[in-house]
Amino acid sequence: MSLYQVQKFLYHLNRDDKVKAAYHSDLVTLLADYELTQEEQHALTEGDVGKLYVIGVNGQILMHFAALLGIEWFDYLERMREGVRQHGPVRDGVYAMTGGGASFTSSSNNNSKPTGAHQ
Amino acid sequence: MSLVYAGVCSHAPGITGRADMIEDTAQRDRLYAAFEAQRKDIEASGAQALIVVAAEHFANFFMNNMPAFCIGVGDTHEGPIEDPDWLKIPKTTIPGHKDLATRITSHVMQSVDVAYAEEWKCDHGIMVPLHFLTPKFQLPVIPVNINCQGPPLTPLPRAWAFGKALRAACDAMPEKVALVGTGGISHWPATPDSGKINEAWDREFLDRLSRQDQAALLSYTDEQTYAEAGQGGFEIRTLITAAAAAGGRGSIDFYEPIPLFAVGCTIGKFALS
Numbered sequence: 579m580s581l582y583q584v585q586k587f588l589y590h591l592n593r594d595d596k597v598k599a600a601y602h603s604d605l606v607t608l609l610a611d612y613e614l615t616q617e618e619q620h621a622l623t624e625g626d627v628g629k630l631y632v633i634g635v636n637g638q639i640l641m642h643f644a645a646l647l648g649i650e651w652f653d654y655l656e657r658m659r660e661g662v663r664q665h666g667p668v669r670d671g672v673y674a675m676t677g678g679g680a681s682f683t684s685s686s687n688n689n690s691k692p693t694g695a696h697q
Numbered sequence: 698m699s700l701v702y703a704g705v706c707s708h709a710p711g712i713t714g715r716a717d718m719i720e721d722t723a724q725r726d727r728l729y730a731a732f733e734a735q736r737k738d739i740e741a742s743g744a745q746a747l748i749v750v751a752a753e754h755f756a757n758f759f760m761n762n763m764p765a766f767c768i769g770v771g772d773t774h775e776g777p778i779e780d781p782d783w784l785k786i787p788k789t790t791i792p793g794h795k796d797l798a799t800r801i802t803s804h805v806m807q808s809v810d811v812a813y814a815e816e817w818k819c820d821h822g823i824m825v826p827l828h829f830l831t832p833k834f835q836l837p838v839i840p841v842n843i844n845c846q847g848p849p850l851t852p853l854p855r856a857w858a859f860g861k862a863l864r865a866a867c868d869a870m871p872e873k874v875a876l877v878g879t880g881g882i883s884h885w886p887a888t889p890d891s892g893k894i895n896e897a898w899d900r901e902f903l904d905r906l907s908r909q910d911q912a913a914l915l916s917y918t919d920e921q922t923y924a925e926a927g928q929g930g931f932e933i934r935t936l937i938t939a940a941a942a943a944g945g946r947g948s949i950d951f952y953e954p955i956p957l958f959a960v961g962c963t964i965g966k967f968a969l970s
């Protein structure tokens with residue numbers, strides 16, 4: 579149920595530069611305004627894209643969050659797959675993984691290492 | 698004066714954001730050339746404002762208060778909300794057209810219960826089209842949103858009715874107005890399946906769209922679309938609205954599946970009738 583709160587926080591974060599600044603300076607205070615489970619709070623604090631994906635965060639909201647974190651494209655896709663491998667199928671929403679974890683982007687384009695941020 | 702141009706285009710963030718990662722640069726350049734041809738068509742129409750019928754991705758609206766339709770009536774808009782380095786489009790201020798947008802909204806309200814917003818932030822769903830269609834952001838833009846993200850979604854027959862209402866409104870205005878509907882056809886964006894494209898489904902949809910086959914266009918259920926065209930397929934609402942606004946046959950000037958861009962990239966226009 580608090581998935582709504584997770585998404586609402588990310589919605590505010592993604593669209594508001596002041597919230598983005600607070601995300602880096604005082605995340606604890608920022609998150610206090612939202613009713614979150616420990617699992618959700620931890621995933622947000624850690625920037626755990628794989629866990630947030632499995633929790634059921636809308637993919638568009640999560641994609642913009644991953645961009646904010648500077649996660650490289652193929653790494654971002656891989657983190658979602660890894661989230662499913664670790665935590666099981668997506669629990670809510672319409673952004674479930676339906677392709678069995680395969681990559682639909684040609685492998686010739688997919689030669690970046692699935693680690694780290696792009697900057 | 699009236700609606701002077703109606704078309705459709707894609708808006709996937711990879712079109713700009715991952716443009717330099719593509720191996721087949723000729724394919725990317727063909728897409729960019731099709732966008733440029735669309736820009737020229739809009740310019741040649743003499744349009745004084747551009748309505749972008751978009752499927753936003755939580756830039757303005759959330760499930761605390763989700764309108765089925767909304768028109769942006771601000772003097773200006775901002776965008777992109779995304780990291781500009783990720784989208785490869787710098788943050789900018791986009792001119793709106795408060796007076797015209799307000800008059801169009803008042804007119805549309807006679808038949809469709811549209812919301813309006815005097816504040817508007819644009820995500821890739823509007824920024825990518827504008828990047829190509831008014832690269833210097835000189836053309837006044839009237840952003841429009843249809844809920845394609847937060848179920849329950851706007852029903853397809855209402856998207857059609859909204860297109861008709863937009864057309865009637867534009868035709869009642871002294872200004873020349875262009876309209877572009879921008880959405881994906883089949884795609885699974887922002888999932889690990891990004892890059893999956895159902896080309897056969899896309900071609901069937903584009904055929905229905907081009908033929909102005911209202912019954913066939915409105916017969917898709919969300920369950921079918923989700924199964925065959927992914928959650929990204931819900932954005933067909935924007936294309937259906939554009940077709941209804943135009944009234945005339947469509948021609949698809951560009952369609953090529955580009956997995957790196959996560960969608961079958963599409964550029965098309967309609968005859969106005």
Ligand SMILES: [Fe+2]
Pocket residue numbers: 708752754822880881932
């Ligand atoms: Fe989209």
